[in-house]
Amino acid sequence: MMSFQEELNAKVAQIEQVIGKFLPPEEGYQKVVLEAMNYSVLAGGKRLRPMLMKETYELFGGMGKEIEPFMAAIEMIHTYSLVHDDLPAMDDDEYRRGRKTTHVVYGEAFGILAGDALLNFAFETMLKAVPIHTDEPEHLRVEQLLGLAKAMEVMARKAGIYGMIGGQTADIEAEKMSEISKEQLLFIHENKTAALIQAAMMTGAILAGAGVGEVERIEKCAYNIGVAFQIQDDILDITGTMEDLGKPIGSDEKNGKQTYVTLNGLENSKLQVEKLSREAVEILESFAGDSGFLKKLIVSLIDRNK
Protein backbone atom coordinates (compact mmCIF):
# COMPACT_ATOMS: atom_id res chain seq x y z
CA MET A 1 0.00 0.00 0.00
CA MET A 2 1.22 3.48 -0.87
CA SER A 3 2.08 5.85 1.96
CA PHE A 4 0.26 9.18 2.11
CA GLN A 5 3.39 10.89 0.81
CA GLU A 6 3.65 8.49 -2.16
CA GLU A 7 -0.01 8.94 -2.96
CA LEU A 8 0.41 12.72 -2.70
CA ASN A 9 3.42 12.72 -5.03
CA ALA A 10 1.59 10.60 -7.62
CA LYS A 11 -1.37 12.97 -7.55
CA VAL A 12 0.85 16.06 -7.88
CA ALA A 13 2.47 14.49 -10.96
CA GLN A 14 -0.96 13.83 -12.52
CA ILE A 15 -2.09 17.40 -11.80
CA GLU A 16 1.05 18.84 -13.35
CA GLN A 17 0.30 16.87 -16.51
CA VAL A 18 -3.17 18.39 -16.63
CA ILE A 19 -1.86 21.91 -16.06
CA GLY A 20 0.79 21.43 -18.75
CA LYS A 21 -1.86 20.60 -21.35
CA PHE A 22 -3.39 24.07 -20.98
CA LEU A 23 -0.25 26.22 -20.98
CA PRO A 24 0.35 28.25 -24.16
CA PRO A 25 3.09 27.28 -26.65
CA GLU A 26 5.99 29.75 -26.53
CA GLU A 27 5.85 31.21 -30.03
CA GLY A 28 4.98 34.37 -31.93
CA TYR A 29 5.76 38.05 -31.45
CA GLN A 30 4.39 37.82 -27.91
CA LYS A 31 6.73 34.93 -27.03
CA VAL A 32 8.38 36.57 -24.03
CA VAL A 33 5.15 36.98 -22.07
CA LEU A 34 4.27 33.35 -22.80
CA GLU A 35 7.66 32.27 -21.47
CA ALA A 36 7.17 34.39 -18.37
CA MET A 37 3.72 32.84 -17.79
CA ASN A 38 5.01 29.30 -18.12
CA TYR A 39 8.09 30.02 -16.02
CA SER A 40 5.79 31.23 -13.24
CA VAL A 41 3.33 28.34 -13.38
CA LEU A 42 6.03 25.69 -13.69
CA ALA A 43 7.93 26.96 -10.64
CA GLY A 44 6.56 24.02 -8.65
CA GLY A 45 4.53 24.17 -5.49
CA LYS A 46 2.07 21.88 -3.79
CA ARG A 47 -0.67 22.24 -6.44
CA LEU A 48 -2.97 22.30 -3.44
CA ARG A 49 -5.89 24.13 -5.09
CA PRO A 50 -6.28 21.91 -8.16
CA MET A 51 -5.82 18.92 -5.88
CA LEU A 52 -8.61 20.00 -3.53
CA MET A 53 -10.77 20.71 -6.58
CA LYS A 54 -10.24 17.28 -8.10
CA GLU A 55 -10.66 15.42 -4.81
CA THR A 56 -13.92 17.24 -4.07
CA TYR A 57 -15.12 16.57 -7.62
CA GLU A 58 -14.50 12.85 -7.14
CA LEU A 59 -16.06 12.90 -3.66
CA PHE A 60 -19.33 13.89 -5.35
CA GLY A 61 -18.96 11.30 -8.06
CA GLY A 62 -17.52 13.51 -10.82
CA MET A 63 -15.90 11.47 -13.58
CA GLY A 64 -15.66 13.83 -16.58
CA LYS A 65 -12.96 15.90 -18.20
CA GLU A 66 -14.59 19.31 -17.76
CA ILE A 67 -12.83 19.62 -14.40
CA GLU A 68 -9.41 19.81 -16.08
CA PRO A 69 -9.53 23.36 -17.50
CA PHE A 70 -10.76 24.55 -14.10
CA MET A 71 -7.86 22.80 -12.36
CA ALA A 72 -5.40 24.57 -14.65
CA ALA A 73 -7.29 27.86 -14.28
CA ILE A 74 -7.18 27.96 -10.49
CA GLU A 75 -3.44 27.31 -10.54
CA MET A 76 -3.06 30.18 -13.05
CA ILE A 77 -5.01 32.49 -10.74
CA HIS A 78 -2.98 31.42 -7.72
CA THR A 79 0.23 31.91 -9.71
CA TYR A 80 -0.67 35.36 -11.03
CA SER A 81 -1.36 36.49 -7.45
CA LEU A 82 2.12 35.32 -6.41
CA VAL A 83 3.79 36.99 -9.42
CA HIS A 84 2.14 40.33 -8.62
CA ASP A 85 2.76 39.91 -4.85
CA ASP A 86 6.47 39.50 -5.52
CA LEU A 87 6.74 42.79 -7.47
CA PRO A 88 8.95 45.56 -6.05
CA ALA A 89 5.91 47.72 -5.25
CA MET A 90 4.35 44.85 -3.29
CA ASP A 91 6.52 42.42 -1.24
CA ASP A 92 9.65 42.94 -3.38
CA ASP A 93 10.73 39.29 -3.28
CA GLU A 94 13.63 38.12 -5.40
CA TYR A 95 13.24 34.41 -4.76
CA ARG A 96 10.33 32.02 -4.49
CA ARG A 97 10.75 28.29 -3.99
CA GLY A 98 14.48 28.68 -4.57
CA ARG A 99 14.05 30.21 -8.02
CA LYS A 100 14.28 33.82 -9.07
CA THR A 101 10.89 35.49 -9.19
CA THR A 102 9.28 36.30 -12.52
CA HIS A 103 10.03 40.04 -12.56
CA VAL A 104 13.67 39.38 -11.64
CA VAL A 105 14.08 37.11 -14.66
CA TYR A 106 11.88 38.95 -17.20
CA GLY A 107 11.91 42.52 -15.90
CA GLU A 108 9.22 44.37 -14.00
CA ALA A 109 7.06 45.25 -17.03
CA PHE A 110 6.76 41.57 -17.95
CA GLY A 111 6.18 40.66 -14.31
CA ILE A 112 3.10 42.86 -14.45
CA LEU A 113 2.03 41.70 -17.92
CA ALA A 114 2.63 38.00 -17.24
CA GLY A 115 0.42 38.27 -14.15
CA ASP A 116 -2.30 40.01 -16.15
CA ALA A 117 -1.94 37.41 -18.87
CA LEU A 118 -2.31 34.51 -16.42
CA LEU A 119 -5.45 35.97 -14.86
CA ASN A 120 -6.98 36.58 -18.28
CA PHE A 121 -5.86 33.18 -19.57
CA ALA A 122 -7.46 31.49 -16.54
CA PHE A 123 -10.84 32.64 -17.85
CA GLU A 124 -9.96 31.67 -21.43
CA THR A 125 -9.04 28.24 -20.08
CA MET A 126 -12.26 27.80 -18.09
CA LEU A 127 -14.26 28.75 -21.17
CA LYS A 128 -12.63 25.81 -22.98
CA ALA A 129 -14.87 23.59 -20.87
CA VAL A 130 -17.90 25.05 -22.67
CA PRO A 131 -18.66 23.23 -25.94
CA ILE A 132 -18.94 26.53 -27.82
CA HIS A 133 -17.99 25.23 -31.23
CA THR A 134 -20.34 22.32 -31.29
CA ASP A 135 -22.25 21.61 -34.46
CA GLU A 136 -25.06 20.06 -32.51
CA PRO A 137 -26.14 22.51 -29.83
CA GLU A 138 -29.41 20.65 -29.43
CA HIS A 139 -27.48 17.82 -27.75
CA LEU A 140 -26.40 20.14 -24.95
CA ARG A 141 -28.40 20.40 -21.77
CA VAL A 142 -29.28 23.64 -19.99
CA GLU A 143 -28.17 22.14 -16.64
CA GLN A 144 -24.75 21.33 -18.05
CA LEU A 145 -24.17 24.90 -19.29
CA LEU A 146 -25.57 26.41 -16.07
CA GLY A 147 -23.19 24.26 -14.02
CA LEU A 148 -20.21 25.57 -15.98
CA ALA A 149 -21.44 29.16 -15.56
CA LYS A 150 -21.93 28.62 -11.82
CA ALA A 151 -18.41 27.25 -11.48
CA MET A 152 -16.98 30.24 -13.38
CA GLU A 153 -19.01 32.62 -11.23
CA VAL A 154 -17.60 31.11 -8.03
CA MET A 155 -14.04 31.19 -9.39
CA ALA A 156 -14.37 34.84 -10.43
CA ARG A 157 -16.05 35.99 -7.22
CA LYS A 158 -13.68 34.22 -4.84
CA ALA A 159 -10.63 35.53 -6.75
CA GLY A 160 -11.82 39.13 -6.84
CA ILE A 161 -12.70 42.07 -4.63
CA TYR A 162 -15.09 39.90 -2.58
CA GLY A 163 -12.42 37.24 -2.22
CA MET A 164 -8.65 37.09 -2.68
CA ILE A 165 -8.07 40.66 -3.91
CA GLY A 166 -10.30 41.97 -1.11
CA GLY A 167 -8.16 40.07 1.40
CA GLN A 168 -4.89 41.31 -0.09
CA THR A 169 -6.20 44.87 0.10
CA ALA A 170 -7.23 44.56 3.75
CA ASP A 171 -3.84 42.98 4.52
CA ILE A 172 -1.90 45.89 3.00
CA GLU A 173 -4.13 48.32 4.89
CA ALA A 174 -3.59 46.41 8.16
CA GLU A 175 0.17 46.71 7.86
CA LYS A 176 -0.16 50.48 8.13
CA MET A 177 -2.32 50.33 11.28
CA SER A 178 -1.04 50.15 14.85
CA GLU A 179 -4.06 48.09 15.89
CA ILE A 180 -6.47 45.88 14.01
CA SER A 181 -9.60 44.15 15.23
CA LYS A 182 -10.13 40.39 15.42
CA GLU A 183 -12.84 40.90 12.82
CA GLN A 184 -10.43 42.52 10.37
CA LEU A 185 -7.85 39.78 10.89
CA LEU A 186 -10.47 37.11 10.21
CA PHE A 187 -11.56 39.03 7.10
CA ILE A 188 -7.96 38.90 5.86
CA HIS A 189 -7.53 35.19 6.58
CA GLU A 190 -10.93 34.36 5.12
CA ASN A 191 -10.37 36.27 1.89
CA LYS A 192 -6.65 36.22 1.29
CA THR A 193 -6.26 32.49 1.88
CA ALA A 194 -9.57 30.71 2.35
CA ALA A 195 -11.38 32.23 -0.63
CA LEU A 196 -9.34 30.41 -3.32
CA ILE A 197 -9.59 27.15 -1.34
CA GLN A 198 -13.34 27.69 -1.31
CA ALA A 199 -13.29 28.34 -5.05
CA ALA A 200 -11.37 25.11 -5.59
CA MET A 201 -13.61 22.87 -3.53
CA MET A 202 -16.90 24.54 -4.49
CA THR A 203 -16.02 24.29 -8.19
CA GLY A 204 -15.27 20.60 -7.76
CA ALA A 205 -18.63 20.08 -6.06
CA ILE A 206 -20.61 22.17 -8.56
CA LEU A 207 -19.11 20.47 -11.61
CA ALA A 208 -19.85 17.06 -10.10
CA GLY A 209 -23.50 18.11 -9.81
CA ALA A 210 -23.68 18.59 -6.04
CA GLY A 211 -26.82 20.33 -4.74
CA VAL A 212 -26.98 23.86 -3.36
CA GLY A 213 -26.92 22.66 0.27
CA GLU A 214 -23.92 20.43 -0.37
CA VAL A 215 -22.01 23.26 -2.04
CA GLU A 216 -22.74 25.46 1.00
CA ARG A 217 -21.31 22.84 3.36
CA ILE A 218 -18.24 22.53 1.16
CA GLU A 219 -17.86 26.32 1.29
CA LYS A 220 -17.88 26.13 5.10
CA CYS A 221 -15.44 23.21 5.08
CA ALA A 222 -13.02 25.13 2.83
CA TYR A 223 -13.37 28.22 5.02
CA ASN A 224 -12.29 26.16 8.02
CA ILE A 225 -9.34 24.67 6.17
CA GLY A 226 -8.09 28.06 4.95
CA VAL A 227 -8.48 29.86 8.28
CA ALA A 228 -7.02 26.97 10.31
CA PHE A 229 -4.03 26.92 7.94
CA GLN A 230 -3.42 30.63 8.53
CA ILE A 231 -3.78 30.45 12.31
CA GLN A 232 -1.36 27.51 12.33
CA ASP A 233 1.07 29.77 10.43
CA ASP A 234 0.78 32.36 13.17
CA ILE A 235 1.26 29.68 15.87
CA LEU A 236 4.35 28.26 14.18
CA ASP A 237 5.90 31.70 14.06
CA ILE A 238 5.94 31.56 17.88
CA THR A 239 6.45 27.87 18.63
CA GLY A 240 8.22 26.51 15.57
CA THR A 241 11.94 25.88 15.49
CA MET A 242 14.01 27.92 13.10
CA GLU A 243 15.28 24.68 11.58
CA ASP A 244 11.78 23.45 10.69
CA LEU A 245 10.54 26.74 9.32
CA GLY A 246 13.60 27.85 7.38
CA LYS A 247 13.01 31.39 8.60
CA PRO A 248 13.62 33.22 11.88
CA ILE A 249 10.94 32.39 14.45
CA GLY A 250 9.16 35.18 16.27
CA SER A 251 9.49 37.36 13.18
CA ASP A 252 5.86 38.47 13.40
CA GLU A 253 6.34 39.62 17.00
CA LYS A 254 9.60 41.40 16.14
CA ASN A 255 7.92 43.21 13.22
CA GLY A 256 5.10 44.27 15.50
CA LYS A 257 2.72 42.31 13.26
CA GLN A 258 -0.64 41.53 14.78
CA THR A 259 -1.64 37.94 14.28
CA TYR A 260 -4.33 35.57 15.47
CA VAL A 261 -1.97 34.57 18.29
CA THR A 262 -1.18 38.10 19.48
CA LEU A 263 -4.90 38.94 19.44
CA ASN A 264 -6.25 35.71 20.99
CA GLY A 265 -3.36 34.09 22.86
CA LEU A 266 -1.51 30.88 22.07
CA GLU A 267 -3.82 28.45 23.86
CA ASN A 268 -6.99 29.85 22.31
CA SER A 269 -5.35 29.78 18.91
CA LYS A 270 -4.43 26.11 19.23
CA LEU A 271 -7.96 25.28 20.37
CA GLN A 272 -9.38 27.19 17.42
CA VAL A 273 -7.23 25.32 14.92
CA GLU A 274 -8.34 22.04 16.43
CA LYS A 275 -12.00 23.06 16.32
CA LEU A 276 -11.91 24.30 12.72
CA SER A 277 -10.02 21.23 11.59
CA ARG A 278 -12.38 18.81 13.35
CA GLU A 279 -15.44 20.53 11.87
CA ALA A 280 -13.94 20.39 8.38
CA VAL A 281 -13.39 16.64 8.72
CA GLU A 282 -16.90 16.16 10.10
CA ILE A 283 -18.40 17.96 7.12
CA LEU A 284 -16.47 15.72 4.74
CA GLU A 285 -17.60 12.62 6.64
CA SER A 286 -21.23 13.70 6.29
CA PHE A 287 -21.11 12.99 2.56
CA ALA A 288 -21.60 9.50 1.21
CA GLY A 289 -18.46 9.43 -0.97
CA ASP A 290 -14.97 8.32 0.01
CA SER A 291 -13.14 11.28 1.56
CA GLY A 292 -10.22 9.25 2.90
CA PHE A 293 -7.42 10.99 1.02
CA LEU A 294 -9.03 14.43 1.36
CA LYS A 295 -9.14 14.06 5.15
CA LYS A 296 -5.50 13.02 5.28
CA LEU A 297 -4.60 15.96 3.04
CA ILE A 298 -6.39 18.44 5.29
CA VAL A 299 -4.81 17.08 8.45
CA SER A 300 -1.38 17.24 6.80
CA LEU A 301 -1.99 20.89 5.90
CA ILE A 302 -3.09 21.98 9.34
CA ASP A 303 -1.29 19.65 11.74
CA ARG A 304 2.21 20.54 10.61
CA ASN A 305 5.36 21.91 12.18
CA LYS A 306 6.54 23.98 9.22
Place this chain on the structure above:
Amino acid sequence: MMSFQEELNAKVAQIEQVIGKFLPPEEGYQKVVLEAMNYSVLAGGKRLRPMLMKETYELFGGMGKEIEPFMAAIEMIHTYSLVHDDLPAMDDDEYRRGRKTTHVVYGEAFGILAGDALLNFAFETMLKAVPIHTDEPEHLRVEQLLGLAKAMEVMARKAGIYGMIGGQTADIEAEKMSEISKEQLLFIHENKTAALIQAAMMTGAILAGAGVGEVERIEKCAYNIGVAFQIQDDILDITGTMEDLGKPIGSDEKNGKQTYVTLNGLENSKLQVEKLSREAVEILESFAGDSGFLKKLIVSLIDRNK
Protein backbone atom coordinates in the same frame (compact mmCIF):
# COMPACT_ATOMS: atom_id res chain seq x y z
CA MET B 1 -32.28 67.36 -35.70
CA MET B 2 -29.36 66.64 -33.40
CA SER B 3 -25.84 67.15 -34.72
CA PHE B 4 -23.48 64.19 -34.65
CA GLN B 5 -21.70 65.73 -31.67
CA GLU B 6 -24.96 66.12 -29.74
CA GLU B 7 -25.99 62.59 -30.56
CA LEU B 8 -22.55 61.36 -29.47
CA ASN B 9 -22.73 63.23 -26.18
CA ALA B 10 -26.19 61.86 -25.42
CA LYS B 11 -24.99 58.32 -26.10
CA VAL B 12 -21.90 58.77 -23.92
CA ALA B 13 -24.12 59.92 -21.05
CA GLN B 14 -26.35 56.84 -21.46
CA ILE B 15 -23.34 54.55 -21.50
CA GLU B 16 -21.90 56.12 -18.38
CA GLN B 17 -25.17 55.42 -16.60
CA VAL B 18 -24.93 51.76 -17.61
CA ILE B 19 -21.31 51.50 -16.48
CA GLY B 20 -22.16 53.19 -13.17
CA LYS B 21 -24.76 50.52 -12.38
CA PHE B 22 -22.09 47.81 -12.36
CA LEU B 23 -19.36 49.55 -10.35
CA PRO B 24 -18.89 48.25 -6.80
CA PRO B 25 -20.02 50.27 -3.76
CA GLU B 26 -17.04 51.68 -1.85
CA GLU B 27 -17.38 49.93 1.50
CA GLY B 28 -15.81 47.24 3.66
CA TYR B 29 -12.23 46.43 4.66
CA GLN B 30 -11.24 46.41 0.98
CA LYS B 31 -12.65 49.91 0.44
CA VAL B 32 -9.46 51.48 -0.89
CA VAL B 33 -9.17 49.12 -3.87
CA LEU B 34 -12.82 49.75 -4.71
CA GLU B 35 -12.19 53.49 -4.64
CA ALA B 36 -9.16 53.07 -6.89
CA MET B 37 -11.20 50.98 -9.35
CA ASN B 38 -14.00 53.53 -9.54
CA TYR B 39 -11.58 56.45 -9.75
CA SER B 40 -9.97 54.78 -12.77
CA VAL B 41 -13.19 53.91 -14.58
CA LEU B 42 -14.81 57.28 -13.90
CA ALA B 43 -11.83 59.23 -15.28
CA GLY B 44 -13.84 59.95 -18.41
CA GLY B 45 -12.89 59.02 -21.95
CA LYS B 46 -14.78 58.45 -25.15
CA ARG B 47 -16.45 55.18 -24.01
CA LEU B 48 -15.72 54.07 -27.54
CA ARG B 49 -15.71 50.33 -26.92
CA PRO B 50 -19.08 50.07 -25.13
CA MET B 51 -20.49 52.44 -27.75
CA LEU B 52 -19.30 50.28 -30.64
CA MET B 53 -20.67 47.24 -28.80
CA LYS B 54 -24.11 48.73 -28.29
CA GLU B 55 -24.35 50.15 -31.81
CA THR B 56 -23.40 46.80 -33.34
CA TYR B 57 -25.88 45.04 -31.05
CA GLU B 58 -28.64 47.31 -32.29
CA LEU B 59 -27.52 46.99 -35.90
CA PHE B 60 -28.34 43.28 -35.63
CA GLY B 61 -31.67 43.94 -33.92
CA GLY B 62 -30.59 43.38 -30.32
CA MET B 63 -33.08 44.85 -27.85
CA GLY B 64 -32.35 43.15 -24.52
CA LYS B 65 -30.56 44.07 -21.33
CA GLU B 66 -27.91 41.33 -21.44
CA ILE B 67 -25.63 43.66 -23.42
CA GLU B 68 -25.26 46.01 -20.43
CA PRO B 69 -22.91 43.94 -18.24
CA PHE B 70 -20.74 43.36 -21.32
CA MET B 71 -20.63 47.11 -22.03
CA ALA B 72 -19.44 47.75 -18.47
CA ALA B 73 -17.02 44.82 -18.66
CA ILE B 74 -15.22 45.99 -21.79
CA GLU B 75 -14.73 49.43 -20.28
CA MET B 76 -13.29 47.76 -17.15
CA ILE B 77 -10.86 45.77 -19.29
CA HIS B 78 -9.84 48.86 -21.27
CA THR B 79 -9.40 50.80 -18.01
CA TYR B 80 -7.31 48.13 -16.28
CA SER B 81 -4.97 48.10 -19.29
CA LEU B 82 -4.50 51.87 -18.98
CA VAL B 83 -3.94 51.68 -15.20
CA HIS B 84 -1.22 49.05 -15.64
CA ASP B 85 0.26 50.86 -18.67
CA ASP B 86 0.68 54.01 -16.57
CA LEU B 87 2.68 52.21 -13.84
CA PRO B 88 6.29 53.31 -13.27
CA ALA B 89 7.61 50.01 -14.65
CA MET B 90 5.61 50.53 -17.85
CA ASP B 91 5.06 54.03 -19.32
CA ASP B 92 5.44 55.82 -15.97
CA ASP B 93 2.72 58.38 -16.64
CA GLU B 94 1.60 60.72 -13.91
CA TYR B 95 -1.36 62.22 -15.70
CA ARG B 96 -4.12 60.86 -17.93
CA ARG B 97 -6.95 63.00 -19.27
CA GLY B 98 -5.82 65.82 -17.01
CA ARG B 99 -6.17 63.77 -13.81
CA LYS B 100 -3.49 62.08 -11.77
CA THR B 101 -3.10 58.42 -12.68
CA THR B 102 -4.34 55.74 -10.31
CA HIS B 103 -0.96 54.73 -8.88
CA VAL B 104 -0.09 58.38 -8.24
CA VAL B 105 -3.23 58.84 -6.16
CA TYR B 106 -3.42 55.43 -4.44
CA GLY B 107 0.20 54.26 -4.49
CA GLU B 108 1.84 51.73 -6.75
CA ALA B 109 0.64 48.62 -4.87
CA PHE B 110 -2.98 49.70 -5.29
CA GLY B 111 -2.32 50.66 -8.91
CA ILE B 112 -1.38 47.04 -9.52
CA LEU B 113 -4.20 45.62 -7.38
CA ALA B 114 -6.88 47.95 -8.79
CA GLY B 115 -5.91 46.86 -12.31
CA ASP B 116 -6.08 43.20 -11.31
CA ALA B 117 -9.40 43.85 -9.59
CA LEU B 118 -10.88 45.52 -12.69
CA LEU B 119 -9.84 42.68 -14.96
CA ASN B 120 -11.28 40.10 -12.58
CA PHE B 121 -14.43 42.16 -11.99
CA ALA B 122 -14.98 42.43 -15.75
CA PHE B 123 -15.53 38.66 -15.79
CA GLU B 124 -17.70 38.78 -12.66
CA THR B 125 -19.76 41.45 -14.40
CA MET B 126 -20.15 39.50 -17.65
CA LEU B 127 -21.29 36.48 -15.63
CA LYS B 128 -24.12 38.60 -14.24
CA ALA B 129 -25.72 38.28 -17.68
CA VAL B 130 -26.13 34.56 -17.07
CA PRO B 131 -29.34 33.75 -15.16
CA ILE B 132 -27.44 31.53 -12.72
CA HIS B 133 -29.78 31.89 -9.78
CA THR B 134 -32.94 31.14 -11.64
CA ASP B 135 -35.51 28.90 -9.98
CA GLU B 136 -36.78 27.73 -13.36
CA PRO B 137 -33.79 26.56 -15.37
CA GLU B 138 -36.14 24.67 -17.69
CA HIS B 139 -37.24 28.02 -19.12
CA LEU B 140 -33.74 28.80 -20.34
CA ARG B 141 -32.68 27.92 -23.83
CA VAL B 142 -29.38 26.29 -24.78
CA GLU B 143 -28.87 28.87 -27.57
CA GLN B 144 -29.20 31.74 -25.11
CA LEU B 145 -26.56 30.28 -22.76
CA LEU B 146 -24.26 29.38 -25.65
CA GLY B 147 -24.49 32.95 -26.97
CA LEU B 148 -23.38 34.32 -23.60
CA ALA B 149 -20.51 31.83 -23.45
CA LYS B 150 -19.44 32.76 -27.00
CA ALA B 151 -19.45 36.45 -26.13
CA MET B 152 -17.35 35.79 -23.02
CA GLU B 153 -14.96 33.67 -25.04
CA VAL B 154 -14.41 36.46 -27.57
CA MET B 155 -13.94 39.05 -24.83
CA ALA B 156 -11.40 36.87 -23.00
CA ARG B 157 -9.47 35.89 -26.14
CA LYS B 158 -9.25 39.38 -27.62
CA ALA B 159 -8.12 40.84 -24.26
CA GLY B 160 -5.43 38.24 -23.66
CA ILE B 161 -2.20 36.84 -25.07
CA TYR B 162 -3.82 36.35 -28.49
CA GLY B 163 -5.14 39.90 -28.41
CA MET B 164 -4.40 43.02 -26.39
CA ILE B 165 -1.77 41.60 -24.03
CA GLY B 166 -0.04 39.97 -27.01
CA GLY B 167 0.08 43.35 -28.76
CA GLN B 168 1.41 45.13 -25.68
CA THR B 169 4.13 42.53 -25.36
CA ALA B 170 5.18 42.86 -29.00
CA ASP B 171 5.16 46.65 -28.63
CA ILE B 172 7.50 46.58 -25.62
CA GLU B 173 9.77 44.16 -27.51
CA ALA B 174 9.76 46.41 -30.60
CA GLU B 175 10.96 49.39 -28.58
CA LYS B 176 14.19 47.54 -27.85
CA MET B 177 14.85 46.68 -31.51
CA SER B 178 16.65 48.89 -34.02
CA GLU B 179 14.50 47.52 -36.83
CA ILE B 180 11.10 45.91 -36.97
CA SER B 181 9.26 44.36 -39.90
CA LYS B 182 6.01 45.62 -41.38
CA GLU B 183 4.50 42.34 -40.25
CA GLN B 184 5.49 42.96 -36.63
CA LEU B 185 4.11 46.49 -36.72
CA LEU B 186 0.80 45.24 -38.07
CA PHE B 187 0.76 42.56 -35.37
CA ILE B 188 1.11 45.31 -32.77
CA HIS B 189 -1.62 47.51 -34.28
CA GLU B 190 -3.93 44.55 -34.78
CA ASN B 191 -3.56 43.26 -31.26
CA LYS B 192 -2.83 46.27 -29.09
CA THR B 193 -5.64 48.39 -30.53
CA ALA B 194 -7.89 46.50 -32.92
CA ALA B 195 -8.42 43.42 -30.73
CA LEU B 196 -10.58 45.16 -28.10
CA ILE B 197 -12.54 46.95 -30.82
CA GLN B 198 -13.13 43.53 -32.37
CA ALA B 199 -14.23 42.20 -28.98
CA ALA B 200 -16.67 45.10 -28.62
CA MET B 201 -18.29 44.76 -32.03
CA MET B 202 -18.23 40.95 -32.18
CA THR B 203 -19.83 40.73 -28.72
CA GLY B 204 -22.57 43.11 -29.86
CA ALA B 205 -23.21 40.97 -32.92
CA ILE B 206 -23.10 37.63 -31.06
CA LEU B 207 -25.47 38.76 -28.30
CA ALA B 208 -27.92 40.06 -30.92
CA GLY B 209 -27.93 36.60 -32.46
CA ALA B 210 -25.89 37.33 -35.62
CA GLY B 211 -24.74 34.29 -37.58
CA VAL B 212 -21.17 33.00 -37.80
CA GLY B 213 -20.57 34.66 -41.19
CA GLU B 214 -21.88 37.99 -39.97
CA VAL B 215 -19.68 37.88 -36.88
CA GLU B 216 -16.69 37.19 -39.13
CA ARG B 217 -17.45 40.24 -41.28
CA ILE B 218 -17.81 42.36 -38.12
CA GLU B 219 -14.43 41.06 -36.97
CA LYS B 220 -12.90 42.24 -40.26
CA CYS B 221 -14.70 45.59 -40.03
CA ALA B 222 -13.38 46.15 -36.49
CA TYR B 223 -9.88 45.14 -37.59
CA ASN B 224 -10.00 47.84 -40.26
CA ILE B 225 -11.23 50.46 -37.81
CA GLY B 226 -8.54 49.68 -35.25
CA VAL B 227 -5.65 49.53 -37.71
CA ALA B 228 -6.79 52.65 -39.62
CA PHE B 229 -7.04 54.51 -36.31
CA GLN B 230 -3.46 53.56 -35.43
CA ILE B 231 -2.04 54.46 -38.84
CA GLN B 232 -3.82 57.80 -38.63
CA ASP B 233 -2.07 58.30 -35.28
CA ASP B 234 1.27 57.73 -36.98
CA ILE B 235 0.33 60.11 -39.82
CA LEU B 236 -0.74 62.87 -37.42
CA ASP B 237 2.58 62.62 -35.63
CA ILE B 238 4.16 63.87 -38.89
CA THR B 239 1.50 66.15 -40.36
CA GLY B 240 -0.51 67.34 -37.34
CA THR B 241 0.01 70.72 -35.76
CA MET B 242 1.23 70.84 -32.22
CA GLU B 243 -1.82 72.86 -31.28
CA ASP B 244 -4.25 70.19 -32.49
CA LEU B 245 -2.43 67.27 -30.97
CA GLY B 246 -1.48 68.78 -27.62
CA LYS B 247 1.91 67.10 -27.86
CA PRO B 248 5.11 67.80 -29.82
CA ILE B 249 4.76 66.68 -33.44
CA GLY B 250 7.43 64.55 -35.00
CA SER B 251 8.01 62.92 -31.60
CA ASP B 252 8.02 59.42 -33.11
CA GLU B 253 10.76 60.40 -35.57
CA LYS B 254 12.79 62.11 -32.88
CA ASN B 255 12.55 59.03 -30.64
CA GLY B 256 13.68 56.87 -33.55
CA LYS B 257 10.35 55.05 -33.27
CA GLN B 258 9.38 52.99 -36.27
CA THR B 259 5.83 53.57 -37.36
CA TYR B 260 3.60 52.68 -40.26
CA VAL B 261 4.65 55.95 -41.88
CA THR B 262 8.41 55.44 -41.50
CA LEU B 263 8.04 51.91 -42.89
CA ASN B 264 5.61 52.64 -45.73
CA GLY B 265 5.86 56.35 -46.51
CA LEU B 266 3.30 59.07 -45.92
CA GLU B 267 1.39 58.70 -49.21
CA ASN B 268 0.98 54.95 -48.89
CA SER B 269 -0.11 55.38 -45.31
CA LYS B 270 -2.83 57.84 -46.25
CA LEU B 271 -4.04 55.55 -49.02
CA GLN B 272 -4.12 52.64 -46.61
CA VAL B 273 -6.20 54.54 -44.06
CA GLU B 274 -8.64 55.47 -46.79
CA LYS B 275 -8.85 51.89 -48.04
CA LEU B 276 -9.37 50.36 -44.59
CA SER B 277 -11.94 52.96 -43.70
CA ARG B 278 -13.88 52.54 -46.95
CA GLU B 279 -13.94 48.76 -46.55
CA ALA B 280 -15.20 49.07 -42.98
CA VAL B 281 -18.07 51.27 -44.10
CA GLU B 282 -18.86 48.90 -46.98
CA ILE B 283 -19.08 45.97 -44.59
CA LEU B 284 -21.50 47.88 -42.38
CA GLU B 285 -23.61 48.83 -45.39
CA SER B 286 -23.87 45.18 -46.40
CA PHE B 287 -26.11 44.50 -43.39
CA ALA B 288 -29.82 45.20 -43.49
CA GLY B 289 -29.94 47.25 -40.27
CA ASP B 290 -29.46 51.01 -39.88
CA SER B 291 -25.75 51.73 -39.53
CA GLY B 292 -26.03 55.49 -39.95
CA PHE B 293 -24.59 56.57 -36.61
CA LEU B 294 -22.00 53.80 -36.61
CA LYS B 295 -20.63 54.97 -39.97
CA LYS B 296 -20.42 58.56 -38.77
CA LEU B 297 -18.68 57.38 -35.61
CA ILE B 298 -16.09 55.44 -37.60
CA VAL B 299 -15.39 58.30 -39.97
CA SER B 300 -15.00 60.67 -36.99
CA LEU B 301 -12.49 58.29 -35.44
CA ILE B 302 -10.35 57.89 -38.50
CA ASP B 303 -10.75 61.14 -40.41
CA ARG B 304 -9.49 63.40 -37.62
CA ASN B 305 -6.76 65.93 -37.13
CA LYS B 306 -5.96 65.13 -33.48
